[in-house]
Amino acid sequence: MPHAFSTLTIGAALAASSAALAADRDIQFRSIDLGAGVVEIHNFGDAAVDLSGWRFCTHDFNEIRRYSANSGLNGVSVPAGGSIFIHYNDDAPADPSALNISSIGGFFAQPLNSASYALEIFTPGPDGLLSFGSTTDMNDHVQWAVDPASVGSASARSVQAAAAGLWTASTAYIDTEPTTSLIVLTDDTGAELHGPANYVLDPAPPCTPDVNNDGVLDNGDIGAFVQLFLASDLAADFNNDGILDNGDIGAFVTEFLAGC
Numbered sequence: 001m002p003h004a005f006s007t008l009t010i011g012a013a014l015a016a017s018s019a020a021l022a023a024d025r026d027i028q029f030r031s032i033d034l035g036a037g038v039v040e041i042h043n044f045g046d047a048a049v050d051l052s053g054w055r056f057c058t059h060d061f062n063e064i065r066r067y068s069a070n071s072g073l074n075g076v077s078v079p080a081g082g083s084i085f086i087h088y089n090d091d092a093p094a095d096p097s098a099l100n101i102s103s104i105g106g107f108f109a110q111p112l113n114s115a116s117y118a119l120e121i122f123t124p125g126p127d128g129l130l131s132f133g134s135t136t137d138m139n140d141h142v143q144w145a146v147d148p149a150s151v152g153s154a155s156a157r158s159v160q161a162a163a164a165g166l167w168t169a170s171t172a173y174i175d176t177e178p179t180t181s182l183i184v185l186t187d188d189t190g191a192e193l194h195g196p197a198n199y200v201l202d203p204a205p206p207c208t209p210d211v212n213n214d215g216v217l218d219n220g221d222i223g224a225f226v227q228l229f230l231a232s233d234l235a236a237d238f239n240n241d242g243i244l245d246n247g248d249i250g251a252f253v254t255e256f257l258a259g260c
Contacts, residue, residue, distance in 0.1 A: 024049065024123045025166075025192045027078060028140045028185065032119075035181035037088035037112050039119065043078040044190030051076045053124045054139070056086075057132060058109040061116040061152030067132070069105030088112045114176040116154040118143035120161065135164035142194070143167070144174035144183060168195030177205050207260035208238070209252060217256060225252050 026045030033040075043049055051073040058066045076099065078084050085098045088108065092098035101108050109117065123139045124130040131137050141161035145151045151173065158170035174183060174196045182202040187194060210217055211224035228236035229244060236244055238251035 024139050026190055027051070027121065027123075028190070028194075029119060029121070029142045030083065030185045032112070032142070032144075032183040033181070034112060034114055034183070037091075039086040039088070039112070040083050041078060041086065041121070042083045043080055044188070046080050048077050048079045051078065051084075051123075053128070053130060055106070055122050055130060055132075056104070056108065057120045057122060057157065058107075059118045059154045059156045060109040060113075061150075061154060063109040064153035064156050065132070066107040066109045068101075068108065070130075072104035072106055114144065114146055114178060114180040116145040116147070116151045118154045118157060120157055133160070135160060138164045138166060141166045142174070142183075142185075142199075143172075144176045144180075146176050146178060148173040148175065165193055168193065168197075172196050174199050174201070175205065176201060177203075179203060180205075205260075209256040209258075210260060211235075217259060221256065 026043055027049055028042055028044060029039060030042035031040040032038075052075060053070070054073045055070060056068040076084065083097065085092070086104070087098060087100050088110065090100040090102050092100045092103075118141070120141045121139050122130055122132060122134075122137050125134065125137050138157070138160060141157065141164070143151075143154060143158060143161075145154060148171070155170070158167065161167035162170045172195050176183070180201050180203070184200050184202070185194065185198055186200055187198045207217070209221055209225075211221045211228065214220065225236055225238075229248065232244060234242075234244070236248055236252070238248045238255065241247065
């Protein structure tokens with residue numbers, strides 16, 4: 001009988017732990033306003049979530065694992081269906097939903113821009129402790145880069161995020177532009193797993209294979225590319241190496257097939 005009691009107790013504990021994790025992952029990054037330096041954290045669940053003990057971890061090209069203070073979010077609650085807003089420029093209005101990073105404390109990779117960045121939020125586990133190396137304590141993750149081939153320290157927790165079921169692939173970055181001012185999550189279902197396809201950018205990135213600029217990808221663009229290529233016009237230099245050759249044809253075909 002003690003063995004049965006132990007089994008039931010363990011089962012109940014595991015169920016409670018699973019339920020807590022599901023509720024925690026209702027908290028997600030919904031928008032990143034790069035222009036204003038504001039990160040929105042939204043609660044997709046149907047109950048308020050207390051962020052006491054939660055912490056941010058941020059990285060950019062040069063800075064790695066910048067942790068917010070361990071008590072910086074104590075007393076902060078995100079209502080069901082509501083959001084809080086983290087102000088990197090310490091210009092938060094007098095509103096309980098708006099927080100300055102200086103009031104949160106610790107460190108944040110700065111500046112918050114489109115170049116190369118990754119952002120996570122971690123929650124204490126069932127034991128009340130928080131481990132930054134844990135895939136279960138990692139609650140949400142988002143990463144972006146102008147050049148996904150050169151992200152520097154922003155890749156610090158990409159593999160961990162993918163292993164945690166929060167990001168589609170460690171090498172997948174939201175493809176920003178130097179002019180990107182806003183990144184917005186389009187999935188409003190509260191699903192945990194996200195990737196670049198779940199976000200839109202403002203302003204929208206240019207559709208480079210739309211060579212004739214008519215707003216659609218079709219044979220007209222193929223013809224326009226061929227004309228530029230035959231005329232030795234560097235507008236057909238799709239791999240940006242300064243010369244026109246088969247590499248540009250391959251790069252154009254790849255972008256055309258990928259769509260916009």
